[in-house]
Amino acid sequence: MTSVSSVSEGSLPKITELQLTGNESEEAHRLTLACARRHPETDTSDFLRFARTLACRLPMRILSFLEEFRQAEDLHAAVIHGHHIATETLEPTPSTWQNGRTPGSRPYSWLLTLLASWLGDVIGWQSQQSGRLVTDVVPSPGMEQSLVSSCSDRELSWHTEDAWSESRADYVGLFCLRNPSHVGTTLSFLDTRDLPPKILTVLQEARFVFARDESHTDEEPPGETRRSPNVPVLTGNPRCPQLRADRDFMAERPGDAVARNALRMLITQLDSNLTDIALAPGDLLFVNNRIAVHGRRPFTPRYDGADRWLKRVNIVRDLWRTQVDSTEENNRILV
Numbered sequence: 001m002t003s004v005s006s007v008s009e010g011s012l013p014k015i016t017e018l019q020l021t022g023n024e025s026e027e028a029h030r031l032t033l034a035c036a037r038r039h040p041e042t043d044t045s046d047f048l049r050f051a052r053t054l055a056c057r058l059p060m061r062i063l064s065f066l067e068e069f070r071q072a073e074d075l076h077a078a079v080i081h082g083h084h085i086a087t088e089t090l091e092p093t094p095s096t097w098q099n100g101r102t103p104g105s106r107p108y109s110w111l112l113t114l115l116a117s118w119l120g121d122v123i124g125w126q127s128q129q130s131g132r133l134v135t136d137v138v139p140s141p142g143m144e145q146s147l148v149s150s151c152s153d154r155e156l157s158w159h160t161e162d163a164w165s166e167s168r169a170d171y172v173g174l175f176c177l178r179n180p181s182h183v184g185t186t187l188s189f190l191d192t193r194d195l196p197p198k199i200l201t202v203l204q205e206a207r208f209v210f211a212r213d214e215s216h217t218d219e220e221p222p223g224e225t226r227r228s229p230n231v232p233v234l235t236g237n238p239r240c241p242q243l244r245a246d247r248d249f250m251a252e253r254p255g256d257a258v259a260r261n262a263l264r265m266l267i268t269q270l271d272s273n274l275t276d277i278a279l280a281p282g283d284l285l286f287v288n289n290r291i292a293v294h295g296r297r298p299f300t301p302r303y304d305g306a307d308r309w310l311k312r313v314n315i316v317r318d319l320w321r322t323q324v325d326s327t328e329e330n331n332r333i334l335v
């Protein structure tokens, strides 16, 4: 069973949770298997055109739970517990994402895509896991200390997914297949009452830069990293601002000491509100990427086939917004 815990003195994020009954879990699983029989892959436009329509056949309690989450302005995450996992047919955890598309894990990619499509449209990045829409999060040899999701010994610092890009996701979906040592996915948020108005004003100004993280692996000219222009960290209605933050990949614009101080105060707040959600097999977490940041606690990888394994999707609410970055061939794959 998932546990949610705050490890610090800070405030807790708002998380909504749904526990499936055995019947609901079975119904969802049956629909998933029917999709898998009819469509060769989750990423095909044939399937994605119908994903939302097919999702209508999911149990009503799941659909209305997701719809409430979608409409809320203040919910940082939603967790659905109790999806059926056929452990007897699930292969050993692969040691690289390249080997993540196994027959036994495939049904959960379908399930994740169906549920995600009730929140929006799934998108992928050409430069990330070869443009796959459903990606795999597994610890990989040689990546233990890296700054990306295949790390293990090192904490994956909190971040807005793809904070560097205007086309970043509105939600990130994480479906847990294995998590033997109950490693926490972390979640944090900003309560604007915790920062002085002057600092909030600075954070609303275009005085910050975000670099693209190293999970994007396409060729870049030597010495050059793709980065955002100068942008604000907080946007939208000051009453409930949207947050864009990445502990490892953000900075103030060069020479701006006032912005540096505001960023330092923001980081302190986000650190102190950091909360752990230890996903159990069959749990699905949707993070609201507009108002929450997420990451992961460190753990010791085993590389014995029993390691932690998640399926992941990025979801946008409006494909028109991301169209500016999409490839010519596929409006769901961004460059």
Ligand SMILES: O=C(O)CCC(=O)C(=O)O
Pocket (backbone or CB within 6 Å): 137, 149, 156, 161, 172, 174, 184, 185, 186, 294, 295, 296, 310, 312
């Ligand atoms: O492994 C986790 O729990 C989170 C990983 C993560 O941040 C991601 O895959 O985007």
Ligand SMILES: [Fe+2]
Pocket (backbone or CB within 6 Å): 159, 161, 172, 294, 295
């Ligand atoms: Fe992430």
